Each structure stands twice: as C-alpha cells, then as structure tokens.
Amino acid sequence: GSVMEKVLQRRSLRMRNMQRSWQESPEGRRMLDFRKSLPAFREKERLLQAIARNQVVVISGETGCGKTTQLPQYILESEIESGRGAFCSIICTQPRRISAMTVSERVSSERGEPLGESVGYKVRLEGMKGKNTHLLFCTSGILLRRLLSDRNLDGITHVFVDEIHERGMNEDFLLIVLKDLLPRRRDLRLILMSATLNADLFSSYFGGAPMIRIPGFTYPVRALFLEDILEMTGYRLSSFNQIDDYGQEKMWKTQKQLAPRKRKNQITTLVEEALNKSNFENYSSRVHESLSSWIPDCIGFNLIEAVLCHICRKERLGAVLVFMTGWEDISCLRDQLKAHPLLGDPNRVLVLTCHGSMATAEQKLIFEKPPPNVRKVVLATNMAEASITINDIVFVVDCGKAKETTYDALNNTPCLLPSWISQASARQRRGRAGRVQPGECYHLYPQCVYEAFAEYQLPELLRTPLNSLCLQIKSLQVESIGGFLSAALQPPEPLAVQNAVDFLKMIGALDENENLTHLGKFLSVLPVDPKLGKMLIMGAIFRCFDPILTVVAGLSVRDPFLLPQDKKDLAGTAKSRFSAKDYSDHMALVRAFEGWKDAEREGSAYEYCWRNFLSLQTLQAIHSLRKQFTYILKDAGLLDTDGATNNRLSHNQSLVRAVICSGLFPGIASVVHRETSMSFKTMDDGQVLLYGNSVNARYQTIQYPWLVFGEKVKVNTVFIRDSTGVSDSILILFGGKLDYGAMAGNLKMLEGYIDFFMDPSLAECYVKLKEELEKLLQK
Numbered sequence: 001g002s003v004m005e006k007v008l009q010r011r012s013l014r015m016r017n018m019q020r021s022w023q024e025s026p027e028g029r030r031m032l033d034f035r036k037s038l039p040a041f042r043e044k045e046r047l048l049q050a051i052a053r054n055q056v057v058v059i060s061g062e063t064g065c066g067k068t069t070q071l072p073q074y075i076l077e078s079e080i081e082s083g084r085g086a087f088c089s090i091i092c093t094q095p096r097r098i099s100a101m102t103v104s105e106r107v108s109s110e111r112g113e114p115l116g117e118s119v120g121y122k123v124r125l126e127g128m129k130g131k132n133t134h135l136l137f138c139t140s141g142i143l144l145r146r147l148l149s150d151r152n153l154d155g156i157t158h159v160f161v162d163e164i165h166e167r168g169m170n171e172d173f174l175l176i177v178l179k180d181l182l183p184r185r186r187d188l189r190l191i192l193m194s195a196t197l198n199a200d201l202f203s204s205y206f207g208g209a210p211m212i213r214i215p216g217f218t219y220p221v222r223a224l225f226l227e228d229i230l231e232m233t234g235y236r237l238s239s240f241n242q243i244d245d246y247g248q249e250k251m252w253k254t255q256k257q258l259a260p261r262k263r264k265n266q267i268t269t270l271v272e273e274a275l276n277k278s279n280f281e282n283y284s285s286r287v288h289e290s291l292s293s294w295i296p297d298c299i300g301f302n303l304i305e306a307v308l309c310h311i312c313r314k315e316r317l318g319a320v321l322v323f324m325t326g327w328e329d330i331s332c333l334r335d336q337l338k339a340h341p342l343l344g345d346p347n348r349v350l351v352l353t354c355h356g357s358m359a360t361a362e363q364k365l366i367f368e369k370p371p372p373n374v375r376k377v378v379l380a381t382n383m384a385e386a387s388i389t390i391n392d393i394v395f396v397v398d399c400g401k402a403k404e405t406t407y408d409a410l411n412n413t414p415c416l417l418p419s420w421i422s423q424a425s426a427r428q429r430r431g432r433a434g435r436v437q438p439g440e441c442y443h444l445y446p447q448c449v450y451e452a453f454a455e456y457q458l459p460e461l462l463r464t465p466l467n468s469l470c471l472q473i474k475s476l477q478v479e480s481i482g483g484f485l486s487a488a489l490q491p492p493e494p495l496a497v498q499n500a501v502d503f504l505k506m507i508g509a510l511d512e513n514e515n516l517t518h519l520g521k522f523l524s525v526l527p528v529d530p531k532l533g534k535m536l537i538m539g540a541i542f543r544c545f546d547p548i549l550t551v552v553a554g555l556s557v558r559d560p561f562l563l564p565q566d567k568k569d570l571a572g573t574a575k576s577r578f579s580a581k582d583y584s585d586h587m588a589l590v591r592a593f594e595g596w597k598d599a600e601r602e603g604s605a606y607e608y609c610w611r612n613f614l615s616l617q618t619l620q621a622i623h624s625l626r627k628q629f630t631y632i633l634k635d636a637g638l639l640d641t642d643g644a645t646n647n648r649l650s651h652n653q654s655l656v657r658a659v660i661c662s663g664l665f666p667g668i669a670s671v672v673h674r675e676t677s678m679s680f681k682t683m684d685d686g687q688v689l690l691y692g693n694s695v696n697a698r699y700q701t702i703q704y705p706w707l708v709f710g711e712k713v714k715v716n717t718v719f720i721r722d723s724t725g726v727s728d729s730i731l732i733l734f735g736g737k738l739d740y741g742a743m744a745g746n747l748k749m750l751e752g753y754i755d756f757f758m759d760p761s762l763a764e765c766y767v768k769l770k771e772e773l774e775k776l777l778q779k
C-alpha cells in the first residue's frame, strides 16, 4: 500500500512540474490565453466547487463554450496542481467515436503533450492511452462495456457524461447504471453536460442535483427560410425553365405556372394547404410522413448548389457549413460540386466533408483556416450540430432533415428515413453560424414547416430496436430486463422489450428462462450487433472465416457499392457483375472486396473502384475492421493461430451461404414466383420489396426458395437491403439457435445431408467440429 502510495506521490510531483513548465512556456501561455477567452473559464471556480461538494452536478451551456474540452481538463489540472495528479482518474463519455477522438487530440495539444500521455481516448476497437493517462475520452458504449466487468468503476474518481441532451440510447442506459452505482461509491463524482436548456429533467432524475449554466455569447444569426431564399436567389433565375433545373419536384413544377412575384406566397400557401388538408392538431408521426412525402426533396442538391453559389458570389467572406442527411448525399453533392465552374474551382472554394468515418488528415483541415480568398465549405452530417465546433463558420445551410432510425414496435421494423429534425435541432444548427461574427442561416424549407417540427427529438431508447441493449443489460446480471428499463428517464414500451427478448431467445443468446447462454456471453463481449457476432463465431467454427469476416465487416460499416442518383442503372449493372449468378449480395460484396485487394496489389485500386462504383473509403474501412475483428476473436480464443485452418472451407460456397443464413436468421423471406414477377414474404407474412441496388432485384427468377437478409427497412414501403438465396436444407440446418444441444442435432442432420454440400471431405470435419463446439461452449 504505502510503497504504491509513494510511487504515485512521486509521479504526481513530476506531473505538476511538467504542467507548470508547459504553462510557463511561450506556446503554453498562448494556449492558456485562448482557453481563458472561453465562456467556461469565467465559471471555473464555481464549477470546481460545485463538483467538490456534490456527487452529481448538471452543467449546461451553448455549444462551443468549452464544456467538453475544458471542464474535465480543469479537474485534471487542479488535481495535478494540488499534487494529486496520479491519484485521479477521469472519464468523459461522448456519443460518437469521432468526437472522442478529435476532442482528446485537442485537449492533449492544449496541454502540450502527445495524445496518449495524460490525456487519451478509447473507442470501439481503437484507442490511444498509456499508463500515465488520467483523463480518458471514450464513447458511452465503451464505459458501458467496462461497467459489465467492473461494476463499481474501481479507481475512477470522476465520470463526465457529455451531450446528454441528445438522449442517445447509450447515455440513457448509462444514467440508469450510474444512478444505481452512486450510493455504493460515495466518493465518485458524476457530471452531466448538456447543450440545451432541459437541464432540469436530468437534475430531477438525480434527486434535484445542482445545475450550473454557463452563460455563452454568440452573435445574432439571421434566419432565412425557403420563401426568403427563393426571393434572394430568384432574381437570378431569369426564366422558369431554370427553376425547373433547380429541382424537378412537384412544388417547383407548380411554380412554373405562377407569376414570379406571387411565388413566395404561393409556396407558403401550398404547404399550409397540405398541412390543413390532413387536419393535424399537433405534431405527430403522421405529420412527419406527410411532410416528407409531400415536399420530398425540395431540398435537392441543386437548391443547395444555388444557395452556395449565391453565398460565394454575393456574400462577405466566411466559411459555410452545410447540414445534410448522410454520407451518401454528402459524397454525391461533393462530386456534383466538383463539376461546377465556381464551386469546383479550388482557387476559390475549398469543399471539405465532415462525417463519422472521415480520415484524420481531413478532420484536421476542417478546423484550419483556408488559404486567403478561398472560401471553406464544409458538408457535414448531424455531428457538426453539437459534438464538433468549427469556429469560423458564418453561413449555415440547413436541409432540415437528418437520418434517424425510428422503430415500429408493432411491426418490429426499424425505419430509416431522412426525417424532419426538431425545432431544437434547427435552432442549434442556426447557432453554428454566430461564433465569430453575426451570421446567416439558410433553412431550405418554409417557415410554416419549421413551426410544425417537434419541439425536441424523441429519445433514442424509444425509437430503436433494443436487441443489443437487452443483451448488455442481461450481462449486468439483471433479473428482469423490463424492471431495469423502467428506471430509465423515459422507459421504452413493454412490447419493444418483449420483441428484443424474443429475438435473443430465437438466436440462442438467451435460454427459455431468459438467462444468458454461453453464446450470449460471447456475444455480449463482441462489439458488434448480436446477429453479426453470431455470424463471426459460426464462420470461425465452420472454417470459412475469411469471407464471413468480409460480410460482417461490410454489414457493420456500410455498403461499399455506391448508388449515385443519376447513374443508378450503371451502378446496378456494375454491381451485378460481381454476383456470378449466385443470388447473393453478400457474396458480391466478398468478390468486390477481394477484387479490390488484387487491384491494390497491382496499383490500380482507384480505377477499380471508379469503374465498379465502389467507395474506396468504405473498402478501406472494411479492411481495417476485418483486422480488428480477427484480433478480437483470436483474443477470445475462437480462432486458430494458423490462418489456413480457419479458412479450410472458405471455398465452399454452400457452407458460406449457410453461415450467412445462421447469422441473419430470422431475417428470412420466401420467394413467391408468379408468371411474370416475383414477390417476397417475410416470416410474419409481411410483403417486402427488394432494394433497387440488390443483385437479386435484377433477376426474373431466383433459384432459391428463400432469401435471408440483414435488414428490413421501412421507407414508405418495407424493403430488404442485402439478401442471399438459401435452400430448404440450409434453412433447416442453420436457421436457428447455436446452443450445443440443437447444434449437435443439426450436425447429425448435416451428416445425413452430406452430399448437399458436395464435398465429401466435410464428413470428417463434422466430427472435429462437434468436439470443438463442445469445448467452446463449455468454457
């Protein structure tokens, strides 16, 4: 004890010396001056005191005031200054990987240290921390995972939960667990940080915890809505034909018949009419739907292009931030802008993108000053709304939508629609323009639509399937999942919980009594969706690991096959070249990935991707995820050290197909052939359609009675995305649980079906597999 104490004391002194010498260096002083200019600094003493005196404190303040980068740092600095640096251990959670990474990088540079010294980060499958790390930024998922094995968070002194206003599922989950932990860890400090005003909700959840508000200063931002924008840009649209070019949608077409001056009022009237016709009292999900379908994309790329043009030609200097719905849209728009005479000219406009999976070099550029007389334009997803602050933004373009998953518990279907954002989000987006000087925000929708937005967004816990969450709750040794979740800020519907439990039983992660099975235990530590985790384990057991690894990595990153709006057909044809008549999007993905590896060896990766409508960046992400999964499975003892053994059967297409089926079950649809067409029915007898980009959508007939699919998505109608054809025997053998009993039964049947795999060498393999399974599942 006392030896350790001495070591820590000595280290604390060293930390203090280092901190002081940095703060006294010229560079350190400059950094300190900047930090002192942030609004959070004025509240520093008050904050430190509140945290010292209360177990829980709720802090709110406008985005950019210095919550994330400063507050945890204040604690660290004051502990170090008081000679207790080595004794403290601070965790600060972020909802997104990317913000954990950028923020930790920023804080370590503010401290004049390389990342991984006193400040580090950890996100899923990646991290940078060392033995001297005392302030760790991590995703909320990582802290939850840690809580599974370390129920009391031993050794942790402070936990910051950031961005709680977003009401992410992991944050809501964390709060339940931490609330339960606090009485057991009287010395632990919990600090909740939020950007907007509903701090009292969190305070009362923690029995009236004190709230501190950091007053911020931002410049006024003028809000322009679609009607204003039309007027501003309208005079340049000298003829209505041009308007048509600017958006092919219904609304614009209607405008064609109207006199120019009437345009503005007419648009408002049209939208209002649509709203009235449906006679909605309040905002409801139906309004959501009707609005989305009524003005589908008046928000087209062309409108954004027109607004950007207007800003670049007519407005003062200043960077532009464009909020879009997702990576797909961002990359399409970026490509479109490249061809534009003004916006595509790198000497005048610097177009950058900002989204969850961008490369580090590009991340840095976003924060940097552009060359003189070049205007910076950043195309961003929702993440630039609150988690990332770009200082020099003067203009914001807000498309009014965000991709969010909603969950329909009744049909047990997740829906992924770009849907209208909330008023709180719209205001938040607007605020991003007023950081350095008065700004302007171009909302690409009429004001009356804004007024129909929900005030706040629904918490994620109430709008996503709970499969993964329930598995994690179970591994906290919780008796009743429903009971546990009823302690949430806003508990989910019982039906949603029941669906998740049923699902976990179906895949064999829970037994009949809702206890974790061996498989369930494995799945709860693998950082992927339980379904995909199961597929990985099966791929390892059945010795066809490599192709399965690609499939799982692909499904957890995103589809590398691009689908540009204007070249859908060409892209579809390009993808179908990878399908080799085996009726499988997953196999097509495997081939495309392997083709890319070959092309890379020959130095033609770029051409390969271009020719085949593949995203180089996504393929790279899949590549690195593959490596990380391999590492984790090795670590869990599920892989042989000898790669060849794991892949002995990788060439066996039927087996790969079977393992895909085992992972994706119960995502299964029957193929119903009619004379000239096909239709597809899921297990619950729902009709589904194939996504346009699926290789299976290109066939007249499918040579398999079943399709397994990863995802059912509701976009007006229900679609299935990627699918693979499977036979009756595969479905019987592999569509089900992986508990030993059932598996042994399956293996017996397999022996009977031996020639269906057309590989006699498998027979001997089954005996081995049986032994292995036995060993594996008894561990």
Ligand code: ADP
Residues within 6 Å of the ligand: 038, 061, 062, 063, 064, 065, 066, 067, 068, 069, 070, 102, 106, 367, 386, 387, 389, 391
């Ligand atoms: P909050 O969490 O309150 O939204 P942050 O702590 O993230 O605010 O940021 C505070 C300020 O620090 C920002 O306004 C910005 O000036 C600066 N800042 C944050 N991240 C970076 C970065 N990566 N590069 C440069 N400056 C940054």
Ligand code: MG
Residues within 6 Å of the ligand: 064, 067, 068, 069, 162, 386, 387
């Ligand atoms: Mg922040």
